Structure formats: structure tokens, C-alpha cells
Amino acid sequence: MNKSRRTFLLKSALAGASTAALPARAQEHHHPPEPKKGARPQKREAAGPPGHAAHVPLVEMPDLKKLPWALEDGVKVFHISADVVRREFLPGRVVDCWGFNGSMPGPLIEINQGDRVRFVVENNLPEVFSMHWHGIELPFEMDGVPGLIQDPILPGAKFVYEFTVHQHGTFFYHSHMPMQEMMGMIGMMVIHPGELYEPRADRDFGLIFQEWAILPNNTVPNTLSMEFNWLTINGKAGPDTTPMLVKQGERVRIRMVNLGMDHHPIHLHGNTFYVTGTEGGRVPRAAWTPQNTVLVGVAQGRDIEFEAKYAGDWMLHCHLPHHMMNQMASMVGPLVHGGAGIQAGKTMEAGMGMIREGHALSENNGPSFGRGLGVGSAYQETLTQLPVTPGSASLVQQSPHARHHVPPPGGKLVPGYPQDMFMVMDEMISKPETHGLRASWTAGMMGMMTLVRVLTPEKYDEIQEIKRNWKEQKPATHIHK
Numbered sequence: 001m002n003k004s005r006r007t008f009l010l011k012s013a014l015a016g017a018s019t020a021a022l023p024a025r026a027q028e029h030h031h032p033p034e035p036k037k038g039a040r041p042q043k044r045e046a047a048g049p050p051g052h053a054a055h056v057p058l059v060e061m062p063d064l065k066k067l068p069w070a071l072e073d074g075v076k077v078f079h080i081s082a083d084v085v086r087r088e089f090l091p092g093r094v095v096d097c098w099g100f101n102g103s104m105p106g107p108l109i110e111i112n113q114g115d116r117v118r119f120v121v122e123n124n125l126p127e128v129f130s131m132h133w134h135g136i137e138l139p140f141e142m143d144g145v146p147g148l149i150q151d152p153i154l155p156g157a158k159f160v161y162e163f164t165v166h167q168h169g170t171f172f173y174h175s176h177m178p179m180q181e182m183m184g185m186i187g188m189m190v191i192h193p194g195e196l197y198e199p200r201a202d203r204d205f206g207l208i209f210q211e212w213a214i215l216p217n218n219t220v221p222n223t224l225s226m227e228f229n230w231l232t233i234n235g236k237a238g239p240d241t242t243p244m245l246v247k248q249g250e251r252v253r254i255r256m257v258n259l260g261m262d263h264h265p266i267h268l269h270g271n272t273f274y275v276t277g278t279e280g281g282r283v284p285r286a287a288w289t290p291q292n293t294v295l296v297g298v299a300q301g302r303d304i305e306f307e308a309k310y311a312g313d314w315m316l317h318c319h320l321p322h323h324m325m326n327q328m329a330s331m332v333g334p335l336v337h338g339g340a341g342i343q344a345g346k347t348m349e350a351g352m353g354m355i356r357e358g359h360a361l362s363e364n365n366g367p368s369f370g371r372g373l374g375v376g377s378a379y380q381e382t383l384t385q386l387p388v389t390p391g392s393a394s395l396v397q398q399s400p401h402a403r404h405h406v407p408p409p410g411g412k413l414v415p416g417y418p419q420d421m422f423m424v425m426d427e428m429i430s431k432p433e434t435h436g437l438r439a440s441w442t443a444g445m446m447g448m449m450t451l452v453r454v455l456t457p458e459k460y461d462e463i464q465e466i467k468r469n470w471k472e473q474k475p476a477t478h479i480h481k
Contacts, residue, residue, distance in 0.1 A: 106187025128152035238449035277303030
């Protein structure tokens with residue numbers, strides 16, 4: 001055997017031994033030794049990666065707070081309570097929902113790769129509950145599925161979850177009871193990497209997308225509904241979503257999480273971004289592709305990054321048309337249904353042709369287009385956008401919406417009119433982050449919409465000075481019902 005052949009075989013054997021040892025090393029990394037005892041508890045607000053003060057900003061979640069922690073014997077200890085919460089989507093539009101630590105969504109949990117964490121979870125709800133750590137690789141008994149893994153947490157009781165995090169990226173925590181998820185029980189968890197991401201971001205934001213079915217004159221979401229008329233980002237509906245502020249030229253990261261019944265194609269105006277992460281962690285750079293719209297599916301997370309090259313107040317929003325408005329309960333204008341044909345606006349069961357009474361060929365039991373929220377868009381309300389004809393005049397007069405009908409310019413009937421409204425609410429939305437926006441800006445900001453404001457350094461500093469001296473004022477509000 002010549003020397004070169006011996007060298008090749010030796011290297012191959014060493015490579016094989018190294019590969020065989022990988023699972024053992026990985027297991028050691030996943031489950032490091034227990035922390036040493038003796039350290040005194042220390043209250044902390046949040047955690048960033050090593051050297052974060054100089055290089056990486058902590059994550060900002062507009063309209064939400066961060067969950068504080070205490071260091072006990074080398075373990076970061078968080079206290080979480082499942083609570084009944086009242087959340088104001090818009091000034092005057094208060095919703096009864098459920099969340100964590102008095103907040104909906106829950107506060108941001110920010111930790112580091114390699115941390116040992118302990119979550120003391122208390123149930124202040126009137127029913128059982130358990131917590132799931134979405135996307136986290138952890139011991140089976142800590143995964144939080146009620147029945148399968150643990151007994152549900154009884155009202156007034158506590159459960160302690162403890163594990164070591166070896167991943168990094170954008171994750172979230174939520175109730176593992178499905179209807180409780182629809183009541184708002186979710187929060188974001190960010191795990192900073194041991195080695196800083198490249199290229200480094202100057203700004204780092206977190207957004208949680210949710211949808212709600214809330215009928216007029218009601219404050220409690222209908223968690224059984226399949227259609228939604230309120231869309232929120234971090235618990236706020238546009239135009240009350242607080243804008244994200246960045247300086248022109250900075251690199252921006254936006255982390256987005258969706259937990260609901262609908263997927264959301266999120267579009268950023270005026271900029272091109274790359275998807276750099278999912279709920280499974282960081283995406284290899286070779287897989288990045290330029291985009292300006294990304295689909296954030298149910299139970300998914302997406303991290304996007306871009307260079308804020310262009311000054312302006314750029315909209316970031318879900319591009320589903322029905323997700324770009326608030327309080328959509330029924331169409332506007334006089335509506336009629338006359339003659340034969342498929343009807344619209346029935347309940348989900350009726351729309352699918354599921355027979356409740358009578359026979360399958362009857363008009364009332366036939367299929368219909370769309371799914372209804374309930375009273376606000378039920379078939380019984382005589383609503384349509386067909387032109388008013390002499391034969392339908394009596395139905396229009398009976399319609400509860402007929403008295404609100406405004407004829408189009410010139411008084412001529414136009415098929416499909418009206419469709420959209422332009423509602424200026426500038427005086428209702430008062431916060432430093434909206435300083436300097438164009439008058440009437442609120443009219444174009446409804447539903448699942450927010451702003452990325454790319455500012456000159458001078459304008460950015462001006463708004464930061466306003467924030468430092470700001471005392472929140474409660475403007476006179478109109479109650480939306």
C-alpha cells in the first residue's frame with residue numbers, strides 16, 4: 001500500500017469517527033449540566049446576546065411590554081399568569097379577551113441561546129388551561145399538551161415548566177386549548193443566538209397577527225366563527241397600531257408571528273426584503289430571495305430584513321382586502337334579493353348546504369356564497385349591491401340600512417356602489433410615533449396595517465425627544481359599536 005493510499009484511509013477513518021460522535025455532542029449541547037446553586041436572585045428586565053449592548057438591539061414590540069425575570073441559582077425565572085383581559089383595539093373599542101400578565105397578546109419573552117429557564121405559570125382563568133412552547137425543542141414532559149403529557153392547570157393552580165434552550169430565532173408561547181387561542185392567548189419568545197447574525201441589524205421589531213369576529217354592540221369575540229371583522233397587530237387595529245421608527249440607512253429586522261384561523265400575505269411598501277428566518281430558526285443565507293410580500297401562515301413565524309434606504313412612511317399590512325378594514329359586519333347601502341339564483345350571506349352551515357329543516361331543493365336550504373359572522377351579515381337582512389328596481393323598492397324600504405343610503409354623485413344608480421369609505425380619525429390617534437404624518441393619514445390605515453417610518457436622523461431624534469417628554473393624553477373618542 002503506498003503512502004498516499006494510507007493517508008487517504010486514515011483521514012476517512014478519522015472523519016467517520018468524528019461523524020459518529022456528533023449525536024452525543026448534540027445531546028450534551030441540548031441538555032447541559034444543571035446550574036450550580038448559591039447565586040442570589042437578581043431582578044432583570046430582559047436579556048440580549050453576548051455583546052448586544054454594542055452590536056444588537058433588543059427586540060421592540062410596539063404596544064406591548066417585555067416579561068421581567070429573576071436569576072435564581074443560575075436559572076432565569078419568569079412568572080406568567082393566564083388572565084382575563086380587556087384590550088382597546090381602537091380608542092373607544094374595548095374587547096373582552098384573554099391573555100397573559102394582564103396583556104393581550106402576552107408580553108415578550110427575550111432570552112439567550114443556552115439559557116436555563118423556568119416558567120412558573122398560574123391559571124387565573126375560570127377554566128382549565130395549559131401552556132405550549134411553540135417550536136421549542138425541549139423534554140417531552142415540558143411540551144404542555146393537556147391530557148397527553150400533563151393534567152391541565154386548574155383555575156387558581158400553578159405549573160412549573162423548566163428546560164434549557166439550545167435553539168435561536170423567533171418562537172412563541174400559547175395556550176394549547178384551541179378556543180383559548182382564539183380569545184388571544186399568545187405571546188412572542190425571542191432566543192438570541194450565541195454567535196451574532198450577519199449582517200447585523202440596527203433595529204429589531206416583533207409583530208403578532210390575530211383576527212376576531214365581534215358583532216356590533218358586543219365586546220366578546222365569537223371564537224366559533226369562521227369569518228372575521230377585526231384584525232390586529234400586537235393587539236391594536238389600524239390606525240392605532242404604533243409605527244416602527246428607524247433611521248434612514250439602518251438595517252431592519254421584523255419578526256412576525258400568526259396565530260388564528262387565516263393566513264396573512266404581509267406586504268411592505270417601497271422596500272425589498274429577504275426572509276431570513278422562520279419559526280424553525282435562521283434560514284441559510286444561500287436560500288434568501290428578494291420579496292416584498294411574504295405569506296405568514298397559521299402557527300408560523302417569519303423574519304424579514306431589509307436596508308432602510310428610502311425615507312418615507314411605508315405601510316406594512318396584510319394584503320387580503322377584507323383584512324384592510326375594521327368592523328366589517330355587512331355591506332353598505334340598500335340591499336335586495338329577488339328572483340331565483342344562489343343567495344349570499346348565510347351562515348356557514350347553510351352556505352355549505354347542510355339541511356336543518358325542509359328539503360334540499362327549497363330556497364332556504366340551497367347553497368349560498370360566503371360565510372356569515374352572524375346577525376350583522378345574516379341572510380335575513382335584505383342587503384345587496386344590486387341597482388334598485390321598481391320591483392325591489394318595497395324590500396329596500398324595509399331594509400334597516402335603507403335610511404343610511406347616500407345616492408352617488410348625480411343621483412344615478414351605479415351597480416356596486418358604494419364599496420369603500422374614507423374615514424379620517426387623526427384627532428383620535430395621538431402618540432409621538434405619529435408626529436409629522438400627513439393630515440388624513442388615518443383614513444388609509446384600517447385593520448391589519450401598520451407603518452415603518454424611515455426617518456432622517458434629525459427627524460428621528462426629534463420624535464425621540466417628544467417621546468421622552470410625552471404625557472399620554474386621552475382625546476375625546478367616538479365609541480365604535
